[in-house]
Amino acid sequence: MKGPLSSLKILDFSTLLPGPFASLLLADMGAEVLRVESPSRLDLVRVLPPHDGGVSASHAYLNRNKRSIALDLKKAEAVAMVKRLVADYDIVLEQFRPGVMDKLGVGYEALKAINPRLIYVSITGYGQTGPYRDRAGHDINYLALAGIASYTGRRESGPLPLGIQAADIAGGSLHGVIGLLAAVVQRQVTGQGQAVDISMTDCAFSLHGMAGAGYLAAGVEPDMENQPLNGGSFYDYYRTRDGRWLSVGSLEPQFMQQFCAAIGRPELASRGLSQNPQDQRALKREIEMELEKRDFDDWCALFAGLDTCVEPMLRLSEAVTHPQLSARQLVTDVPRGDAPPQPQIACPIKFSGGLPAPRHIGAALGADTEAVLRELGYSTKQIGELRASGVVA
Numbered sequence: 001m002k003g004p005l006s007s008l009k010i011l012d013f014s015t016l017l018p019g020p021f022a023s024l025l026l027a028d029m030g031a032e033v034l035r036v037e038s039p040s041r042l043d044l045v046r047v048l049p050p051h052d053g054g055v056s057a058s059h060a061y062l063n064r065n066k067r068s069i070a071l072d073l074k075k076a077e078a079v080a081m082v083k084r085l086v087a088d089y090d091i092v093l094e095q096f097r098p099g100v101m102d103k104l105g106v107g108y109e110a111l112k113a114i115n116p117r118l119i120y121v122s123i124t125g126y127g128q129t130g131p132y133r134d135r136a137g138h139d140i141n142y143l144a145l146a147g148i149a150s151y152t153g154r155r156e157s158g159p160l161p162l163g164i165q166a167a168d169i170a171g172g173s174l175h176g177v178i179g180l181l182a183a184v185v186q187r188q189v190t191g192q193g194q195a196v197d198i199s200m201t202d203c204a205f206s207l208h209g210m211a212g213a214g215y216l217a218a219g220v221e222p223d224m225e226n227q228p229l230n231g232g233s234f235y236d237y238y239r240t241r242d243g244r245w246l247s248v249g250s251l252e253p254q255f256m257q258q259f260c261a262a263i264g265r266p267e268l269a270s271r272g273l274s275q276n277p278q279d280q281r282a283l284k285r286e287i288e289m290e291l292e293k294r295d296f297d298d299w300c301a302l303f304a305g306l307d308t309c310v311e312p313m314l315r316l317s318e319a320v321t322h323p324q325l326s327a328r329q330l331v332t333d334v335p336r337g338d339a340p341p342q343p344q345i346a347c348p349i350k351f352s353g354g355l356p357a358p359r360h361i362g363a364a365l366g367a368d369t370e371a372v373l374r375e376l377g378y379s380t381k382q383i384g385e386l387r388a389s390g391v392v393a
Contacts, residue, residue, distance in 0.1 A: 001356045003030020008184065011036055011085055012066065013106075014095035015043040017165055018123050018172030018200065020062040023093055025177055027065035028347035030356055034089060034372065035063065036082065037365055039070040039393030046365070053339050055361065061344045063362030064334055069373075070366030070393035077391040079105040084376055086111045090193065091119045091180065097136075098128045108195045118193040119183045123172045127199030137201075142167035146204040151211060151222040151230050159224075171203035226277070233280045234272060237313060238288055244296030245313040246303075248287065259308040263290040334358040366393045 008031040012023045015037075027033040037043065045059045052060065071078040083106075086092070092111065094101055101107040101122075108120040122128060125137035140161060143149045148166070153159040179196040187193055205212075210229070211222035225231035228251075237245045250259040256272040271283045291299065296312065303310045314322060320331060330348060333341035335358065342361055349355075369392050373383050386392045 001354060003028070003355050004351060004353070006030035006032075008032070008091060009089040010034070010091040010093055011082070011089040012093045013101070014093055014123065016045055016095070017062070018168045018176065019093055019095040020045065021169055021173040022121075022123070022176040022180075023066065024062055024064065025173070025347065025349070026180070028355060028358070029349065032089075033066040034085070034368070035066050035068045035363070036073075037068055037070050039072055039366065039390070052342060053336070055336075057342075060334075060336070060342055060361035064344065065359050066363060067368035067372070068363040068366055069369045071369075072390055072392075073104045073106065075389070075391045076105075077386060077389070081373075081376065081391075082106050083111065083114050085372075086115050086118060090115055090117050091121070091184075093121045093123070093176070093180070095123045098122075098124060098133045112193065116192055117187060119180060119187065119196065120193070121176055121180045121183075121196040121198065123176045123198045123200065125199070126201050128197045132201075139165040139167045139200075142171060142201040142204050146201050146207075148204060148207065151224050151227060153224050154231065155224045166207075167200045167204040170207060171200040172198060175203040175206075232277065234283045234287055236284060238291040240294065240296040240299055241292050242295040246291060246296070246299055247311050247313055249309040251309070255307070255309045258306055259310060262302060262306055262308065263287070265290055332358055334361050336361045369393065 005026055008026065010023060010026060010031055010033045012019060012033050012035045014020055014023065023031075023033045023035075043059070045062060046056055048056045048058045050057055071081060073079060073082070092106075092108075099107075102110070108118070108122075111120065112118050124133070125142060126132035126135060140149075143152075143162070143166060144159075146167070149159040152162070176196075176198045179198055183194055183196055208215075211220075211227060214220045215222065222230070227233075229235055235249050235251060237247055239245055248259065250256045250272070253269070253273065257266070257269045260266050260269040260272075265286065268283060268286055271279055274280065274283075299310075300312050319325060325331075328348075328350075330346050331343050332346035334344050336342050337360075344358070344361075346358075347355060370383055373386070373392065378386070383392070
């Protein structure tokens with residue numbers, strides 16, 4: 001079976017998380033992704049624990065369905081190979097700081113001169129322009145500068161590091177895929193490619209979907225626990241008697257009425273509509289007291305049969321086996337040679353025409369170098385010479 005993106009061929013120069021997660025989605029949907037990796041500069045994800053069968057579980061997941069070629073781009077022969085590949089692989093994904101690919105001789109302008117249809121996607125922390133373009137950063141820095149951390153946390157304890165990399169993935173990976181596919185659609189009309197500049201900070205900033213609109217239009221500054229959806233209302237997490245947690249999102253009147261009736265306090269429902277912060281804080285204290293009277297499993301059994309927007313806060317081990325996620329087939333077994341298949345998170349995008357089955361976990365460094373060189377027309381002797389000179393590995 002071919003996936004919906006089977007016509008796309010992508011050269012992926014990225015490492016770590018943002019670029020590889022983007023190309024994982026593309027590969028899962030059928031795109032042919034060839035990773036161009038350095039034989040001397042190790043991708044840290046390859047050694048990141050935990051390991052399964054000697055292979056990093058993160059690398060095996062993020063790089064499934066992709067091939068790998070090991071090239072030393074500091075050598076002219078390797079740059080020449082990339083330029084030959086660009087005639088066929090007409091999409092490039094890279095994640096270096098601005099200017100690095102230019103110095104290597106494989107920047108947008110150099111490759112565009114070879115193939116005007118080239119789509120060149122660059123994912124960086126701060127973008128290709130601006131005073132921070134050359135500055136180092138990580139997910140926590142992008143969320144801080146974008147203003148998201150300023151109202152994510154508790155007033156008493158301050159901002160909270162998120163359990164996932166929101167700026168990396170929601171900012172870099174997902175916006176990178178959107179930009180890439182939009183450029184593909186435009187190329188179908190114009191015949192021309194273009195460069196796509198993805199800043200993780202920019203894209204994190206764009207996630208201020210509601211609070212950002214409120215501040216820019218009405219001057220309302222979001223702060224910790226002062227918004228309806230960030231702990232400033234009863235919409236929150238509540239501890240049960242045995243130390244587990246429930247999520248309560250019963251915002252609409254019909255849900256609030258059912259929720260309050262279920263906890264034995266129907267008179268509290270009218271307070272849920274109040275916009276007064278004091279009323280909301282008082283309501284939260286009442287809900288806290290009620291939910292701490294019973295254990296987690298008791299509440300789960302009760303709310304399972306009700307339509308109240310109340311759900312348990314699951315551990316990852318519990319989420320993996322939850323009936324809803326199981327029904328959606330969000331865990332898949334991925335082949336890994338002669339070893340037993342490795343369970344991984346499946347592609348979450350569903351198509352009525354289906355998707356091709358996963359082919360393999362992340363490839364070993366340079367696993368497909370020889371095959372790719374043969375596809376380019378190199379002979380056995382030439383490949384041996386390139387190995388001996390350190391151009392390929």
